[in-house]
Amino acid sequence: MVNPIATLLLECGAIEFGEFVLASGARSSYYIDIKAATTNPAILREIGKAIAEGWEFEMVAGVAVGAVPIAVAVSLASGRPYAIVRKEAKDHGKAGTIIGNVAGKNVLLVEDVTTSGGSALYGLDALRAAGAHVDRVVTVVDREAGAREALAEKGASLLALVRVSELLDG
Ligand SMILES: O=P(O)(O)OC[C@H]1O[C@H](OP(=O)(O)OP(=O)(O)O)[C@H](O)[C@@H]1O
Numbered sequence: 001m002v003n004p005i006a007t008l009l010l011e012c013g014a015i016e017f018g019e020f021v022l023a024s025g026a027r028s029s030y031y032i033d034i035k036a037a038t039t040n041p042a043i044l045r046e047i048g049k050a051i052a053e054g055w056e057f058e059m060v061a062g063v064a065v066g067a068v069p070i071a072v073a074v075s076l077a078s079g080r081p082y083a084i085v086r087k088e089a090k091d092h093g094k095a096g097t098i099i100g101n102v103a104g105k106n107v108l109l110v111e112d113v114t115t116s117g118g119s120a121l122y123g124l125d126a127l128r129a130a131g132a133h134v135d136r137v138v139t140v141v142d143r144e145a146g147a148r149e150a151l152a153e154k155g156a157s158l159l160a161l162v163r164v165s166e167l168l169d170g
């Protein structure tokens with residue numbers, strides 16, 4: 001295994017086999033417990049560094065909850081500000097869906113795992129509606145289950161630190 005992030009995911013036991021229902025409603029015989037990786041500071045730091053060193057951007061953004069620690073790690077590694085896309089709009093205080101001023105910014109959207117791409121598409125639409133320029137999504141693990149194609153239809157490319165086939169095929 002030459003992909004250092006894939007090695008870290010395997011070492012922390014993030015790949016589990018069993019019966020799982022995914023966010024999209026699909027069923028799967030395996031699950032990438034990405035939170036096992038992103039709650040580990042050493043692994044989170046490496047993920048943040050890999051994304052910060054891999055791509056150019058003015059701001060990084062993530063959809064709550066899973067992508068938030070990743071956006072923060074990328075922000076700390078790059079010195080660039082981050083934004084959070086809420087799953088539900090807040091209706092009190094500074095109401096709204098997006099935390100951070102993304103208008104007119106070249107924003108890199110990050111995801112922890114992509115399966116159907118539903119969460120990434122939601123983030124893309126929300127950021128664009130707020131005036132951000134977003135045409136790239138970087139995911140830690142792409143399950144190679146349609147996200148790439150779904151994002152391409154919206155004019156965005158999906159870039160993955162790890163493809164699930166690398167984890168499953170060894
Ligand atoms: O590509 P998709 O089919 O959208 O699936 C991937 C999404 O599913 C998971 O989120 P989940 O809804 O479990 O929420 P969480 O991040 O709040 O845990 C994961 O964190 C991704 O955001």
Ligand SMILES: O=C(O)c1cc(=O)[nH]c(=O)[nH]1
Pocket residue numbers: 021022023024030031032033034035113114115116143
């Ligand atoms: O599609 C999902 O919901 C999903 C799949 C997976 O392997 N890991 C995860 O955290 N979410």
